Amino acid sequence: MDYAQEQADELTALESIFIDELEILKRDPICYNIHIVSEESPSADDPNLTSKVTLNITYTATYPEEGPNWKLIDMSNISDELATRLDEVMLTTIEENLGMGMAFAMQAALKEAVDDYNAENRDAAVRERQAQKEAEEQAELERLTAGTLLTPETFDEWNTAFIEEQRAKRDQKAAEAEGAETRKLTGREIFEQYRRSGKTYEEGDDGKPLGIGEDEPAQEASVEPIDVAVFSGLDDLDDLDLDELDLED
Numbered sequence: 365m366d367y368a369q370e371q372a373d374e375l376t377a378l379e380s381i382f383i384d385e386l387e388i389l390k391r392d393p394i395c396y397n398i399h400i401v402s403e404e405s406p407s408a409d410d411p412n413l414t415s416k417v418t419l420n421i422t423y424t425a426t427y428p429e430e431g432p433n434w435k436l437i438d439m440s441n442i443s444d445e446l447a448t449r450l451d452e453v454m455l456t457t458i459e460e461n462l463g464m465g466m467a468f469a470m471q472a473a474l475k476e477a478v479d480d481y482n483a484e485n486r487d488a489a490v491r492e493r494q495a496q497k498e499a500e501e502q503a504e505l506e507r508l509t510a511g512t513l514l515t516p517e518t519f520d521e522w523n524t525a526f527i528e529e530q531r532a533k534r535d536q537k538a539a540e541a542e543g544a545e546t547r548k549l550t551g552r553e554i555f556e557q558y559r560r561s562g563k564t565y566e567e568g569d570d571g572k573p574l575g576i577g578e579d580e581p582a583q584e585a586s587v588e589p590i591d592v593a594v595f596s597g598l599d600d601l602d603d604l605d606l607d608e609l610d611l612e613d
Contacts, residue, residue: 374465
């Protein structure tokens with residue numbers, strides 16, 4: 365095999381294929397760069413973001429019977445995981461193409477690996493975000509619809525409890541009202557009540573002196589009118605019991 369001719373022919377073919385991507389560094393030995401730009405963005409947020417890597421190849425004396433010297437340089441937006449994968453892809457491609465020009469195969473495999481990796485990871489990120497969004501929406505729906513399913517049985521149970529609750533409240537109000545009617549007014553309450561009405565002590569609603577019951581008619585004439593204004597401002601009238609007052613003639 366004429367190694368020099370094989371190498372020259374391959375370089376000529378590469379120049380016609382990679383018009384913008386090929387950068388010839390020297391011709392003896394042949395050394396060049398092939399610049400590769402991914403068509404798949406690695407970002408779920410920025411579709412215009414690109415990954416870049418440059419394949420540097422230098423032919424050995426017996427290339428292509430043996431693999432070329434190669435390295436990946438000028439990597440941009442290439443993760444460590446992807447870089448490791450690209451090294452493996454290069455080794456596999458070289459082994460599969462020994463005995464023939466392999467630079468084009470190396471460039472194609474490299475670009476495909478970058479595109480596939482970016483697409484996989486970007487799509488996975490999109491799916492993860494979508495799953496998270498759906499989970500949040502489901503949680504919100506469950507929060508808004510949380511409760512006991514309404515059935516005839518659950519309604520009867522609720523209705524019975526509701527009726528009992530309302531009956532208990534009604535009974536409590538009735539008991540409080542009855543207690544208020546039967547409770548004996550304190551001295552202060554009596555004086556305050558009649559002071560607000562503008563009446564004096566002897567002017568009861570029934571025309572009798574206040575504090576004189578129906579069982580004590582003989583006492584009516586002996587009760588002196590009391591001006592409640594005299595007691596305004598006193599703080600101890602709450603404990604005053606009119607039955608214990610010593611009313612003198």
